[in-house]
Amino acid sequence: ETGVTQSPTHLIKTRGQQVTLRCSSQSGHNTVSWYQQALGQGPQFIFQYYREEENGRGNFPPRFSGLQFPNYSSELNVNALELDDSALYLCASRSMNTEAFFGQGTRLTVV
Amino acid sequence: DQQVKQNSPSLSVQEGRISILNCDYTNSMFDYFLWYKKYPAEGPTFLISISSIKDKNEDGRFTVFLNKSAKHLSLHIVPSQPGDSAVYFCAASGARETSYDKVIFGPGTSLSVIP
Numbered sequence: 001e002t003g004v005t006q007s008p009t010h011l012i013k014t015r016g017q018q019v020t021l022r023c024s025s026q027s028g029h030n031t032v033s034w035y036q037q038a039l040g041q042g043p044q045f046i047f048q049y050y051r052e053e054e055n056g057r058g059n060f061p062p063r064f065s066g067l068q069f070p071n072y073s074s075e076l077n078v079n080a081l082e083l084d085d086s087a088l089y090l091c092a093s094r095s096m097n098t099e100a101f102f103g104q105g106t107r108l109t110v111v
Numbered sequence: 112d113q114q115v116k117q118n119s120p121s122l123s124v125q126e127g128r129i130s131i132l133n134c135d136y137t138n139s140m141f142d143y144f145l146w147y148k149k150y151p152a153e154g155p156t157f158l159i160s161i162s163s164i165k166d167k168n169e170d171g172r173f174t175v176f177l178n179k180s181a182k183h184l185s186l187h188i189v190p191s192q193p194g195d196s197a198v199y200f201c202a203a204s205g206a207r208e209t210s211y212d213k214v215i216f217g218p219g220t221s222l223s224v225i226p
Binding site: 004033035040041042043044045048056058090092099100101102103104105 | 115117120145147152153154155156157160200213214215216217218219
């Protein structure tokens, strides 16, 4: 059974650029959530996908968007990057009656 | 508006003693509470949880207590070990039986267990 894997692990982008982060869910999990963790803070909920549909969203602007694919893997896209978008981005997968399993995260730096 | 609060950013405890990490929440719709542990350069890992119908759940050295009327929960680690040194996140969600409920995290408490 493979765990949650995220790619890339580190990324540096320039302000104004666009970025795509990827997540492979744990086998058997149909729900994926994305979180942003700024330095010294807890993970902040961005959005959640269940069976390829977004079914929950946190307080993030529309330039944060996502996709979930039929194999339940997922992407997080961020357009028009801002310096404050620099953070650790965490993906978590789960199914009904399981806890969320997190990947190791993608460290995004916007310069 | 922070729905899950952990008012102690850090805690130091001697090895072998009890560690008590506290958490408060504001949303009375929360029905399920979790603790996650995070080491540097790793994602959070699930530690222990409790449903709102219980007031205590125990798993080995870890016990979580829930006081629903006070909207307060705590994690007790006994005895504390140096390997427990990590950041601990309190989290909450709606009913666990559905996949639809997002999990809201607190800001975390950094625990240092001193040998």
